[in-house]
Amino acid sequence: MSTTADRNHPIYKESNASSRPVDFDPFADAPELVATAPATEPQQEIWAAASLGREASCAYNESLAITLDGELAIDALRAALRTLVARHESLRASFGPDGHEICIARDIPLDLDVIDAHGAAGMAALREREVSEPFDLLNGPLFRCRIVRLEPRRHVVLFTAHHTICDGWSFGLLLRELAALYNDARAGRAHALPDAPSFTAYAASRRAVVEADGAEHDAWWVEQLRDVDPQLELPHDHARPAGLVFDAGFHRHVIPAAIMQKLKSRGAKRGATAYGVIAGSFAAWLHRLTGKNDLVLGVPAAGQAREGIENLVGHCVSLLPVRSRLDANDHYERYLERFSDTLSDAWEHRDCSMGRILPRLGLHRDVANVPLVQVILNVDRRIGELAFDGLDANVEGVPRRFENFEMFVNAVETPGGLRLDCTYDATLFKPGTIRARFAELEAFLERVADEDGLLAGIPIVTEDERARLKDWGEGPSHEGPAARIDALVRGQAEQTPHAIAISCNGRT
Numbered sequence: 113m114s115t116t117a118d119r120n121h122p123i124y125k126e127s128n129a130s131s132r133p134v135d136f137d138p139f140a141d142a143p144e145l146v147a148t149a150p151a152t153e154p155q156q157e158i159w160a161a162a163s164l165g166r167e168a169s170c171a172y173n174e175s176l177a178i179t180l181d182g183e184l185a186i187d188a189l190r191a192a193l194r195t196l197v198a199r200h201e202s203l204r205a206s207f208g209p210d211g212h213e214i215c216i217a218r219d220i221p222l223d224l225d226v227i228d229a230h231g232a233a234g235m236a237a238l239r240e241r242e243v244s245e246p247f248d249l250l251n252g253p254l255f256r257c258r259i260v261r262l263e264p265r266r267h268v269v270l271f272t273a274h275h276t277i278c279d280g281w282s283f284g285l286l287l288r289e290l291a292a293l294y295n296d297a298r299a300g301r302a303h304a305l306p307d308a309p310s311f312t313a314y315a316a317s318r319r320a321v322v323e324a325d326g327a328e329h330d331a332w333w334v335e336q337l338r339d340v341d342p343q344l345e346l347p348h349d350h351a352r353p354a355g356l357v358f359d360a361g362f363h364r365h366v367i368p369a370a371i372m373q374k375l376k377s378r379g380a381k382r383g384a385t386a387y388g389v390i391a392g393s394f395a396a397w398l399h400r401l402t403g404k405n406d407l408v409l410g411v412p413a414a415g416q417a418r419e420g421i422e423n424l425v426g427h428c429v430s431l432l433p434v435r436s437r438l439d440a441n442d443h444y445e446r447y448l449e450r451f452s453d454t455l456s457d458a459w460e461h462r463d464c465s466m467g468r469i470l471p472r473l474g475l476h477r478d479v480a481n482v483p484l485v486q487v488i489l490n491v492d493r494r495i496g497e498l499a500f501d502g503l504d505a506n507v508e509g510v511p512r513r514f515e516n517f518e519m520f521v522n523a524v525e526t527p528g529g530l531r532l533d534c535t536y537d538a539t540l541f542k543p544g545t546i547r548a549r550f551a552e553l554e555a556f557l558e559r560v561a562d563e564d565g566l567l568a569g570i571p572i573v574t575e576d577e578r579a580r581l582k583d584w585g586e587g588p589s590h591e592g593p594a595a596r597i598d599a600l601v602r603g604q605a606e607q608t609p610h611a612i613a614i615s616c617n618g619r620t
Contacts, residue, residue, distance in 0.1 A: 403611030
């Protein structure tokens with residue numbers, strides 16, 4: 113529920129002059145529009161990336177599957193979904209021809225017929241279709257839902273939106289509202305939800321902020337990133353293709369709750385939040401994995417939290433290219449304290465536009481590689497229990513079929529531990545390699561949680577890998593300068609098996 117302060121926020125009121133009412137629709141077959149507004153810079157950047165082709169656009173398809181067990185009131189669910197669309201402008205949004213304007217329709221078509229899945233294979237095919245079917249960014253709609261019947265008392269609602277109009281924060285809000293609206297419709301009463309904020313008013317307000325303070329934020333980011341190496345150089349299984357291919361794989365790994373509790377306890381000693389502990393620990397692992405002491409991690413920042421408008425649905429995310437440096441003398445707590453400070457500073461300058469920063473850094477877009485940010489870690493809020501009356505509800509994300517980045521990791525704290533959902537570039541990595549990397553991440557974090565040694569000296573290999581390496585030959589001699597070169601090389605390989613050995617002319 114929104115607070116009184118939320119309800120008084122300008123975006124709960126009518127859009128200002130930058131959001132213009134539309135009195136007529138000049139295109140007979142187009143949906144009736146009720147407003148237009150300037151698209152935000154993050155929306156424009158995703159629109160440009162999605163315009164590269166079908167697969168590029170589908171890389172921004174975000175889909176959830178809500179499984180409902182029990183006696184489902186279909187008509188109440190349909191009414192709840194229609195009310196949800198009527199409440200939130202973003203669900204009725206599309207884009208102008210150049211991506212610089214968002215257009216809000218009065219209504220969008222919803223196909224709410226019940227689909228029979230015909231078994232697990234049919235359900236898998238429907239899920240695949242959701243993440244593989246592109247949206248029409250120009251004509252919309254950019255939101256769809258499908259009601260699927262698995263059994264008489266088991267249904268799945270597939271909830272899909274393009275990332276240009278909906279972010280992770282919004283999905284959590286929409287699902288909680290859907291449950292409340294369903295319960296009210298089922299009981300035959302009017303809903304009691306507060307008025308939804310206006311996304312067009314939010315977009316107009318963001319434009320004003322950028323015009324007033326954008327240059328200051330740009331200068332800060334350029335200074336922070338001026339001499340950074342734009343390539344993270346993750347160890348790949350395959351050579352990079354000549355152009356972006358977008359094929360994605362998916363892997364889920366859960367870091368046990370006991371490890372996370374130890375890490376958070378250590379982080380709290382240096383004032384680090386749970387968010388900072390998760391992001392900092394992940395960045396420390398990237399340092400060890402790549403062998404680099406200076407790198408950039410992409411961290412999305414939700415705009416709803418920063419603006420005090422928690423009930424806003426839309427794409428309100430800024431991607432922050434957070435720079436991390438690992439000193440040779442860093443212990444975990446010292447590194448985490450510095451990383452948390454860096455993260456806090458980045459948050460203060462969160463009005464970040466990659467489109468404005470990259471040219472000023474002299475970094476040009478490469479058709480075969482994403483510049484500056486190749487790995488993204490998104491720390492998401494747990495949706496929690498959904499209270500559908502008379503139903504047991506379970507929510508899970510539908511893995512994307514396509515991906516723009518080398519690795520996109522969504523982290524959510526659950527009672528069982530930190531759940532890491534990784535969508536990765538399947539043209540670069542084998543599934544087995546990704547599984548091994550996350551096993552190494554867990555091994556690394558477990559050692560970090562229990563040891564107080566230098567981060568640079570904490571191995572990332574698992575016990576199974578260590579045993580396999582030992583079988584290949586005995587470890588290094590400790591006889592000082594007289595040690596044989598092959599023993600020294602073998603010892604270093606055991607300590608950092610995935611670090612880059614040689615770089616030449618852009619190849620490693």
